[in-house]
Amino acid sequence: MIDLKNADVNFKWEIIKHEGGEQLLKCFGCSDCAASCPVRYFDERYNPRKIIRLTLLGLKEQVLSSPFLWFCAHCHACTERCPQGIPVAELINAIKNYAVENGFCPEGYKVQFDLLKKLGRLYEVEDFDLKKRQKLGLPPIDKTIPEVVKILEYTGIEKVVKR
Amino acid sequence: MRVLVCTCKGKIQLPKKDLGPNVILEQHDDLCKKKFQIKPDEKVVIAGCSPTVMEGLFPHATAEYVNLHEHVVLPGHGIEKAWDLITAAVAKLEHVTPVTTRVFPIKHKEVIVIGGGIAGIEVTSQLARNGITVTMIEQKPFLGGTVAQLDRLYPEGTPYGHTLMPQIGNMLQNDTSRIYTNAEVTGVTGTVGNYTVSLHTHPRGVIECTNCGKCADVCPVEVDDAGKMRKAIYYEPTYPDIYAIDFDTCTRCGECVKVCEGKISLDEKGIDKEIQAGAIVVATGLAWYDVARVEEYGYKRLDGVMTTLEFERAVTSGRLNPKKIVFIYCAGSRDSKHLLYCSKICCFLGLKEAKLVVDRFPDVQVYIAAMDMRSSGTFEYLYNTLRERGVSFIKGKPSEVFQRNGNLVVRTEDLYTNELLEIEADTVVLSSGFTPDTQTFNKLGVRLEHDFPILFENASLGNMELPRGIFTAGAATFPAGVRDALIDARKAAFSVVNLFHQDKIEMQQPNAVVNEDLCSVCRMCIGTCPYGAISIVEDKIHVDETLCMGCGICAITCPSYASQLEGFNPAALSSHIRALVRQGDILALLCKWSAYNATDRAAYDRVAYPQNVRIIRVPCSGAVDISHVMDALQNGAKGVLIGGCYPNACHYARGNFRAKAREQILRINLDLLGFNKNSVRLEWIGKDEARKFASIVKEMNK
Numbered sequence: 001m002i003d004l005k006n007a008d009v010n011f012k013w014e015i016i017k018h019e020g021g022e023q024l025l026k027c028f029g030c031s032d033c034a035a036s037c038p039v040r041y042f043d044e045r046y047n048p049r050k051i052i053r054l055t056l057l058g059l060k061e062q063v064l065s066s067p068f069l070w071f072c073a074h075c076h077a078c079t080e081r082c083p084q085g086i087p088v089a090e091l092i093n094a095i096k097n098y099a100v101e102n103g104f105c106p107e108g109y110k111v112q113f114d115l116l117k118k119l120g121r122l123y124e125v126e127d128f129d130l131k132k133r134q135k136l137g138l139p140p141i142d143k144t145i146p147e148v149v150k151i152l153e154y155t156g157i158e159k160v161v162k163r
Numbered sequence: 164m165r166v167l168v169c170t171c172k173g174k175i176q177l178p179k180k181d182l183g184p185n186v187i188l189e190q191h192d193d194l195c196k197k198k199f200q201i202k203p204d205e206k207v208v209i210a211g212c213s214p215t216v217m218e219g220l221f222p223h224a225t226a227e228y229v230n231l232h233e234h235v236v237l238p239g240h241g242i243e244k245a246w247d248l249i250t251a252a253v254a255k256l257e258h259v260t261p262v263t264t265r266v267f268p269i270k271h272k273e274v275i276v277i278g279g280g281i282a283g284i285e286v287t288s289q290l291a292r293n294g295i296t297v298t299m300i301e302q303k304p305f306l307g308g309t310v311a312q313l314d315r316l317y318p319e320g321t322p323y324g325h326t327l328m329p330q331i332g333n334m335l336q337n338d339t340s341r342i343y344t345n346a347e348v349t350g351v352t353g354t355v356g357n358y359t360v361s362l363h364t365h366p367r368g369v370i371e372c373t374n375c376g377k378c379a380d381v382c383p384v385e386v387d388d389a390g391k392m393r394k395a396i397y398y399e400p401t402y403p404d405i406y407a408i409d410f411d412t413c414t415r416c417g418e419c420v421k422v423c424e425g426k427i428s429l430d431e432k433g434i435d436k437e438i439q440a441g442a443i444v445v446a447t448g449l450a451w452y453d454v455a456r457v458e459e460y461g462y463k464r465l466d467g468v469m470t471t472l473e474f475e476r477a478v479t480s481g482r483l484n485p486k487k488i489v490f491i492y493c494a495g496s497r498d499s500k501h502l503l504y505c506s507k508i509c510c511f512l513g514l515k516e517a518k519l520v521v522d523r524f525p526d527v528q529v530y531i532a533a534m535d536m537r538s539s540g541t542f543e544y545l546y547n548t549l550r551e552r553g554v555s556f557i558k559g560k561p562s563e564v565f566q567r568n569g570n571l572v573v574r575t576e577d578l579y580t581n582e583l584l585e586i587e588a589d590t591v592v593l594s595s596g597f598t599p600d601t602q603t604f605n606k607l608g609v610r611l612e613h614d615f616p617i618l619f620e621n622a623s624l625g626n627m628e629l630p631r632g633i634f635t636a637g638a639a640t641f642p643a644g645v646r647d648a649l650i651d652a653r654k655a656a657f658s659v660v661n662l663f664h665q666d667k668i669e670m671q672q673p674n675a676v677v678n679e680d681l682c683s684v685c686r687m688c689i690g691t692c693p694y695g696a697i698s699i700v701e702d703k704i705h706v707d708e709t710l711c712m713g714c715g716i717c718a719i720t721c722p723s724y725a726s727q728l729e730g731f732n733p734a735a736l737s738s739h740i741r742a743l744v745r746q747g748d749i750l751a752l753l754c755k756w757s758a759y760n761a762t763d764r765a766a767y768d769r770v771a772y773p774q775n776v777r778i779i780r781v782p783c784s785g786a787v788d789i790s791h792v793m794d795a796l797q798n799g800a801k802g803v804l805i806g807g808c809y810p811n812a813c814h815y816a817r818g819n820f821r822a823k824a825r826e827q828i829l830r831i832n833l834d835l836l837g838f839n840k841n842s843v844r845l846e847w848i849g850k851d852e853a854r855k856f857a858s859i860v861k862e863m864n865k
Contacts, residue, residue, distance in 0.1 A: 028534075029578070030534040030559065030560035031534070031558075031559040031560060031575075031576040031578050032534075032559075032560040032561075032562055034559075034576045034583075035559060035560070035561060035562035035563075035574055035575045035576040035583065036562035036563070040583065041583070044582065044583060047581070049576070050581075077562075081459060081562055082499075083493075083497060083498035083499060083500070083560065084498075084499055085499030085500070
């Protein structure tokens with residue numbers, strides 16, 4: 001059962017301030033987004049309508065800690081069909097941004113960030129890989145890309161992710 | 164200039180001071196009980212009771228009303244306030260152009276009804292009963308409109324003929340009406356009482372007819388007329404009793420001419436005609452929204468996807484024998500990409516179709532996918548009946564329709580169970596919304612908003628009459644069922660009868676006038692006019708006298724002060740403000756339809772507000788410019804309150820939204836010029852919200 005005692009009435013107003021989340025309050029719950037969603041077709045636990053409804057009700061903890069928030073594949077099928085003209089994929093993005101800002105970053109993203117920061121790559125290149133490339137006649141690649149590391153530093157993303 | 168002051172039973176005794184040259188001050192006991200001879204173009208200040216009362220007693224257009232009773236006597240404010248109010252009113256009137264009286268004679272007491280559907284037929288028979296000559300113009304070869312296309316009417320499922328045929332019979336009983344079928348309005352000129360409508364009658368092909376039907380038997384052309392098959396020469400059992408040729412599909416093979424017992428001509432020419440009338444009734448009915456634009460539902464792309472009308476006609480003519488049907492509601496309605504509004508009748512129509520199909524085919528499986536079922540009123544019974552008959556209702560808007568193994572599949576989410584759902588069916592019916600016939604309204608110069616005639620949706624305008632000689636009836640006003648269309652038709656007929664009781668209309672209402680020497684034809688007024696009264700004629704700005712309602716918004720918008728409202732203009736308002744506002748005052752510019760009445764109410768309810776609140780009555784909150792606020796602030800005003808009607812309740816349709824838009828610019832400008840940008844407030848104050856008004860001005864006075 002949804003317990004509105006712990007609901008945060010300001011949650012929706014905070015989402016509206018985020019880029020992409022401005023049109024949140026237009027939702028009238030027709031479920032066109034949920035019926036259009038190709039991700040939902042494979043895993044019914046992901047439901048964009050439910051995320052929007054819970055956001056509107058102010059169930060902050062439940063929305064932000066849910067792993068399903070991160071399932072969106074950004075295909076924009078929902079944005080295309082929403083009768084109220086809400087850019088639903090952008091809206092989900094806004095909620096994701098809000099989640100990270102408030103320390104709800106999933107572990108997977110943190111690991112990816114650590115790799116990027118260390119190597120400038122999402123995938124660690126080892127001697128084994130280089131040998132294999134040599135065998136196939138491919139040129140060797142750098143183990144680290146320092147430019148990417150530098151860009152990451154400049155964006156200040158560390159402060160946000162490590163919160 | 165005369166200043167008529169009521170002493171209010173001795174409570175107002177003005178000092179014997181001079182008001183300026185050419186101003187005569189007259190003090191009377193019981194002003195309201197006296198009669199005065201006032202010349203039409205004379206400027207008068209009438210100081211007494213509230214203008215709402217005095218306007219009725221002294222209906223003089225170029226008058227400035229000073230509210231001594233409600234603003235001085237009842238609140239117990241000092242006599243010096245009365246003197247200030249009167250001097251300011253005199254200062255204002257000096258800059259005002261007098262209001263001219265406009266007379267529109269009703270030359271032709273005849274009516275043109277555009278549209279021969281159920282509403283047009285009802286208007287015609289009601290007017291004919293009152294002895295008024297009516298000319299009906301119908302676009303199609305047969306009367307009946309949308310009703311004649313249907314088979315059954317909701318909610319009881321009455322055959323359409325039971326309703327339509329008696330109406331036609333009633334209309335034909337009176338021989339004062341002329342009916343033009345196959346005719347089209349090509350242009351309209353003139354004003355109320357004197358319209359000239361030019362129309363073009365398309366050839367019918369059949370000149371004399373015995374109704375034997377041999378022509379339709381031999382005709383080789385089969386036409387799909389919205390789900391029903393017919394020949395290119397055809398007959399519909401309404402009126403007139405003559406066959407007609409559909410020249411869009413006719414191949415002119417000449418087979419029908421050979422067998423005809425009467426007379427058929429394939430090269431008949433159309434006729435142009437001009438008709439004069441005093442009033443026009445628009446009963447053009449509804450148009451079905453083109454659901455092919457809702458691409459995901461596959462109308463015209465997939466076989467078996469059809470509209471409600473096609474479905475009804477196909478089922479009742481025996482062409483379609485469905486096994487499993489899905490109705491998709493709100494196809495293209497309440498959608499930001501299509502129709503923004505709810506068409507009100509499509510839910511009922513869909514329920515009727517479902518009833519029709521379960522009655523005919525007991526084994527059929529029916530699903531209705533609707534995001535909201537709006538079965539208002541007694542239609543709830545129909546909704547209940549259908550559930551009991553085994554129709555499944557699914558809540559949720561389907562996302563798409565596609566084909567799989569030769570079947571149609573509707574993909575949706577069932578909101579009751581929160582699960583995805585795919586329904587395989589052989590027929591998908593799209594319940595689309597409706598739009599009015601915008602073409603006719605455009606020809607008549609009626610301004611539309613959200614596709615509908617603008618005055619319709621605004622409840623505060625009450626009478627729902629379009630500019631003074633044009634009336635709407637039936638579904639042209641808003642999508643309506645037969646019952647509502649008939650009620651609306653009677654309303655239109657009554658309005659026409661009311662109009663024709665007079666021989667002329669005299670209007671003493673202020674109109675916008677344009678000074679051509681100052682006008683640079685920048686066209687800003689054209690966009691801002693809520694009524695579409697302003698247009699360009701021969702490279703000059705032209706104000707249509709019958710359309711102008713006197714809101715003054717154009718006068719405020721005009722950057723070169725060329726457009727002025729009679730009895731009110733920016734310069735006059737400026738001098739009024741400069742004469743009235745002193746150091747430390749609060750200026751309240753209040754809309755005469757709502758916020759101003761709240762101050763009257765404050766006096767009756769003894770709601771106190773400070774004496775330094777200076778109240779000025781303006782035609783509309785949209786008729787206040789940035790410069791007027793500046794005037795007040797320069798004179799040392801503490802704050803300026805602009806009071807208007809609530810959103811969507813503006814007497815001039817959109818005036819308060821113009822005020823709201825201007826408020827933003829105003830704040831920026833005030834900030835730039837070094838004024839406190841929060842010293843201006845725009846508030847919505849209703850007619851009786853005295854306490855709200857008082858609390859706002861008290862807050863501003865702190």
